[in-house]
Amino acid sequence: MQGNIQSGQAVALRERFTLVLMTHNRPAFLRRTLQYYSSYPCSILVLDSSTESAASIAAQFPEVQYLHLPQFSYLGFQAKLSHGVSLVRTPYMAFAADDDFLLHDGLNQSLDFLDANPDYGMCHGYSMMYLAEATQVNYYRRDKKVSEDYGDANAARRVMDYMHEFIPPFFAVTRTALLRRWFELLPEGTSFEWQEIGHVYFLLANAKARILPIPYAVREANYGSSEHKTEVIHVLSFSDAKSVAGREAFAEFLAGLPTAIEGLDRAELRQHALDSFAAMAQSLFQRRALTLELVWGSKWTDPLKPPLRTFEPAQYVEMPFYNQAFFDKLSAFEFLIHAMPAGRLQLQRLEPLLLRQEQLLQAQVNDTPGTVGSRLWTALELNAFNRDVVRRLAEHLGEQGEHQDSEALFAWLARLEALSLQSGRQLLGGMPSGRLLDWLQARKPDPQVQAALDAHLAQHQGGPQFGILLLDLDDDQAALQDTFDSLLGGLGKAFRIVVFTTGEPPLATALHNTLHFIKVSREDYVEHINQLARQSSCDWLLLAEAGDRFTATGLLRAGLELLNAPECRAVAVDEIQQQADGVWRELLRPGVNLDLLQSNPALMARHWLLRREVLVAAGGFDPLYPEALEFELLLRLIESGGLNGLAHLDEPLLITQAPQAQASEQARQALSRHLASRGYKAQVSAPVPGTLRIDYRHVARPLVSIVLPSEDDLDAVQRCLTSILQRTRYARFEVLIVDNASQSPAQLTWLAQQQQRGGKVRVLHSAERLSPAALYNAAAAQAEGDYLVLLATDTEVVNANWLEALLNQAQRPEVGVVGAKLLSAEGKLSQAGLVLDAQAGVVAANAGEPADAPGYLNSLTVEQNRAAVSGVCMMIRKELFQALEGLDEQHFAHAFADVDLCLKAGAAGLLTVWTPQVQVIHHGAMPAEPGVLAALRAKWSTQWQASAQPQSLLPDQAALDWSGLIG
Numbered sequence: 001m002q003g004n005i006q007s008g009q010a011v012a013l014r015e016r017f018t019l020v021l022m023t024h025n026r027p028a029f030l031r032r033t034l035q036y037y038s039s040y041p042c043s044i045l046v047l048d049s050s051t052e053s054a055a056s057i058a059a060q061f062p063e064v065q066y067l068h069l070p071q072f073s074y075l076g077f078q079a080k081l082s083h084g085v086s087l088v089r090t091p092y093m094a095f096a097a098d099d100d101f102l103l104h105d106g107l108n109q110s111l112d113f114l115d116a117n118p119d120y121g122m123c124h125g126y127s128m129m130y131l132a133e134a135t136q137v138n139y140y141r142r143d144k145k146v147s148e149d150y151g152d153a154n155a156a157r158r159v160m161d162y163m164h165e166f167i168p169p170f171f172a173v174t175r176t177a178l179l180r181r182w183f184e185l186l187p188e189g190t191s192f193e194w195q196e197i198g199h200v201y202f203l204l205a206n207a208k209a210r211i212l213p214i215p216y217a218v219r220e221a222n223y224g225s226s227e228h229k230t231e232v233i234h235v236l237s238f239s240d241a242k243s244v245a246g247r248e249a250f251a252e253f254l255a256g257l258p259t260a261i262e263g264l265d266r267a268e269l270r271q272h273a274l275d276s277f278a279a280m281a282q283s284l285f286q287r288r289a290l291t292l293e294l295v296w297g298s299k300w301t302d303p304l305k306p307p308l309r310t311f312e313p314a315q316y317v318e319m320p321f322y323n324q325a326f327f328d329k330l331s332a333f334e335f336l337i338h339a340m341p342a343g344r345l346q347l348q349r350l351e352p353l354l355l356r357q358e359q360l361l362q363a364q365v366n367d368t369p370g371t372v373g374s375r376l377w378t379a380l381e382l383n384a385f386n387r388d389v390v391r392r393l394a395e396h397l398g399e400q401g402e403h404q405d406s407e408a409l410f411a412w413l414a415r416l417e418a419l420s421l422q423s424g425r426q427l428l429g430g431m432p433s434g435r436l437l438d439w440l441q442a443r444k445p446d447p448q449v450q451a452a453l454d455a456h457l458a459q460h461q462g463g464p465q466f467g468i469l470l471l472d473l474d475d476d477q478a479a480l481q482d483t484f485d486s487l488l489g490g491l492g493k494a495f496r497i498v499v500f501t502t503g504e505p506p507l508a509t510a511l512h513n514t515l516h517f518i519k520v521s522r523e524d525y526v527e528h529i530n531q532l533a534r535q536s537s538c539d540w541l542l543l544a545e546a547g548d549r550f551t552a553t554g555l556l557r558a559g560l561e562l563l564n565a566p567e568c569r570a571v572a573v574d575e576i577q578q579q580a581d582g583v584w585r586e587l588l589r590p591g592v593n594l595d596l597l598q599s600n601p602a603l604m605a606r607h608w609l610l611r612r613e614v615l616v617a618a619g620g621f622d623p624l625y626p627e628a629l630e631f632e633l634l635l636r637l638i639e640s641g642g643l644n645g646l647a648h649l650d651e652p653l654l655i656t657q658a659p660q661a662q663a664s665e666q667a668r669q670a671l672s673r674h675l676a677s678r679g680y681k682a683q684v685s686a687p688v689p690g691t692l693r694i695d696y697r698h699v700a701r702p703l704v705s706i707v708l709p710s711e712d713d714l715d716a717v718q719r720c721l722t723s724i725l726q727r728t729r730y731a732r733f734e735v736l737i738v739d740n741a742s743q744s745p746a747q748l749t750w751l752a753q754q755q756q757r758g759g760k761v762r763v764l765h766s767a768e769r770l771s772p773a774a775l776y777n778a779a780a781a782q783a784e785g786d787y788l789v790l791l792a793t794d795t796e797v798v799n800a801n802w803l804e805a806l807l808n809q810a811q812r813p814e815v816g817v818v819g820a821k822l823l824s825a826e827g828k829l830s831q832a833g834l835v836l837d838a839q840a841g842v843v844a845a846n847a848g849e850p851a852d853a854p855g856y857l858n859s860l861t862v863e864q865n866r867a868a869v870s871g872v873c874m875m876i877r878k879e880l881f882q883a884l885e886g887l888d889e890q891h892f893a894h895a896f897a898d899v900d901l902c903l904k905a906g907a908a909g910l911l912t913v914w915t916p917q918v919q920v921i922h923h924g925a926m927p928a929e930p931g932v933l934a935a936l937r938a939k940w941s942t943q944w945q946a947s948a949q950p951q952s953l954l955p956d957q958a959a960l961d962w963s964g965l966i967g
Contacts, residue, residue: 018043028342029098082183099220106216110173121207124172125216134349155260163279165289205259236281303412338385352582354428386424433584456966463559467538472546475503479547492555530620554653560965569645571609577658599862605631628667635674661690704733705785711740723796730803738779771893777886798919805917806875816910819869820918833866833914871898895927
């Protein structure tokens with residue numbers, strides 16, 4: 001790739017120089033870096049601390065010595081390097097990361113310099129940074145022009161000179177003996193930061209250093225923060241006691257090392273080290289030698305032309321990068337980067353391009369050579385390094401007689417295939433969008449099953465007829481065609497399309513046609529929809545927008561499921577949503593969820609299948625709410641019939657643009673009207689864009705009994721009680737500390753004190769140890785409140801309005817149980833309610849996410865119905881608790897009694913609500929009681945199936961028993 005090295009020179013280079021490559025859990029990077037260095041015949045040693053061995057990759061490069069060192073892990077960086085250095089047998093060596101390119105010429109010149117100057121210990125040149133995106137590589141100025149020669153005979157001055165204009169020398173060509181001595185002296189367990197600082201100090205304290213005025217490395221820029229929070233500037237400059245002590249301790253260590261610094265005693269050496277730290281910190285703060293400035297970008301979209309470079313206004317021609325030879329090297333790097341993509345950011349940016357290319361490669365019903373060629377050229381412009389696209393276009397051009405361009409593309413394809421092991425489709429298959437594509441493809445029935453499905457539907461007059469009400473308010477013909485193509489290519493054929501367009505209809509149509517155009521305006525399209533609904537003969541209607549694409553199986557599955565569902569009035573379906581950056585993500589709606597519908601209409605009130613007669617009987621869509629048509633209609637359906645007849649079909653029907661999380665005044669008004677019709681004088685606000693929050697404005701101020709168990713856990717119960725008394729704004733509550741036969745004298749004394757003080761705290765004693773379920777039941781029987789709060793002892797309440805927020809939900813007549821948002825002390829979400837999972841049992845929803853994580857479309861900021869909530873903090877009406885016979889002491893005495901209670905409330909027709917407006921700190925985990933869990937599943941098998949947590953769409957979950965839909 002760079003220069004020509006004769007065989008004799010190659011042998012000499014292997015004997016002179018070893019490149020130590022470091023990698024960790026990044027096989028794509030390793031493959032690419034080995035490909036790059038394969039043309040540079042030095043000795044190569046790979047130190048791989050990955051969990052899985054990459055020996056199969058290294059085997060493709062027989063000159064490489066590969067070591068799999070999982071025992072060192074990522075944090076064992078020092079030990080890994082020390083082990084590697086001990087194995088080097090050449091007089092010179094350099095480290096290289098798996099994402100960086102050390103220039104071969106730069107290495108050669110550095111080696112030659114060290115050969116000619118035995119009093120120098122290391123040598124390197126100047127570095128740039130790069131950051132790869134999808135089809136572009138951005139380059140950044142990293143190094144500034146410096147003194148270059150650090151050859152002062154006085155080692156102490158030499159160290160200070162280098163630190164004063166610090167350029168990291170970690171990747172420099174260095175004498176192996178010097179590095180080996182450093183790693184032998186370095187204390188085990190030294191942090192990343194001090195390893196780097198000590199590395200510089202030791203090398204300069206023992207030998208001279210040279211920075212040649214040449215390009216030396218093109219290194220990947222960091223993006224995002226360090227996973228391990230390793231920042232050199234922090235340990236150099238922070239003034240807290242720990243940082244100061246760390247600097248002094250490391251300076252003391254350096255003062256005791258054997259170096260070439262002369263004439264200083266131990267205290268002076270220590271101070272010299274501290275002064276060098278200060279000089280290095282000042283250099284970094286002032287950006288004296290290091291910076292990060294974008295200087296140019298290089299975009300490569302045309303395989304028949306070189307990359308197009310766009311230069312920023314500020315350039316730095318004093319640096320040795322402005323010459324054709326260097327730009328040619330960059331082109332070679334870029335070809336590797338694009339042909340062998342590896343970076344996280346690069347792959348993220350590639351995903352939507354690969355997805356769009358895959359769509360453009362799909363044949364359409366009305367294709368011609370011209371339309372095929374146009375789509376293929378469009379696909380190539382998106383990403384010229386996709387082998388599938390290049391091959392298809394080269395073949396197509398050859399078939400059309402355009403041989404010159406065809407041959408040029410085949411030559412480009414040969415270059416790609418010499419490097420790339422993955423086609424574009426294979427690369428996409430490892431990404432979320434690609435997995436969804438695979439899932440959709442695997443979901444299709446085979447031809448034999450399809451024939452049986454068609455015959456079954458034919459026996460039922462073709463099955464339900466779907467009316468697709470397609471809004472084309474932007475007069476977008478291309479978007480319409482995308483929707484038409486998806487419907488024509490689908491397996492469900494029982495549909496009619498009505499397009500409501502603001503443009504001129506392309507042809508005259510009638511209502512009975514499969515495709516019918518109605519000209520509308522933005523002011524009257526809702527009236528036209530309602531009129532069409534009254535006239536249509538379709539069974540079900542669906543409101544969609546031009547550009548929405550129907551999945552191949554969605555309408556077919558819906559038709560089969562709805563054949564025998566006369567009770568259904570409206571059906572929510574799943575969908576795949578295209579994000580703003582073009583990637584796909586699945587939206588698996590959690591069934592019919594009243595609270596989530598009310599609080600997050602953008603998430604829940606889109607693309608419902610509506611029975612036509614129900615829509616007509618309801619008076620159609622309300623033209624007063626054009627921005628919330630479906631939401632407002634669904635609320636009216638709930639007013640007239642509750643949740644009866646509302647269903648959920650676990651089948652993605654549409655591929656649609658993800659909605660923006662934005663405030664909708666019409667949605668807020670629709671919900672306010674709906675709540676008023678149900679008798680509430682509620683206040684509806686929109687504190688988070690796209691969501692709604694309801695204050696039901698209950699008049700009653702009931703007494704709340706907080707039940708707090710106690711069992712030889714004085715510190716915990718004290719902490720919990722203090723949080724209740726200090727952070728509870730609601731006045732009408734009592735705390736029942738129910739002691740479970742504690743034996744601790746200190747605890748018994750403290751409990752007696754609480755009893756004597758009276759006030760809001762009462763203490764109940766059990767003469768014998770009871771199970772948790774029995775203890776709560778015993779306390780509930782003596783509670784004076786209208787509402788009970790079951791609260792675990794190892795908790796702390798966070799927000800002062802926690803009881804008001806619980807009562808806001810619990811006082812609704814349709815609600816049975818209310819649960820809280822549980823947080824860990826480390827700032828993580830412990831639980832956002834409990835879900836029933838087919839494989840895992842009872843799962844804490846969203847556990848492990850950041851405490852302030854908003855969730856998809858802000859779903860974690862709003863109330864929603866869950867199958868259950870945790871007894872760590874739950875509220876229930878005392879009357880209901882008693883009617884449900886409390887917690888089950890017989891079957892769930894020690895585990896899952898809380899889940900059982902919620903499911904009993906659900907069986908009684910009541911909702912369980914999880915609210916994020918109540919935050920409680922709790923270090924908890926789900927109980928590990930497999931036998932009890934099995935009993936719970938057996939008792940509630942029907943509810944388990946109905947409430948099963950939706951899973952991600954993965955290829956191994958794609959199979960659907962289509963035959964089961966026809967009996």
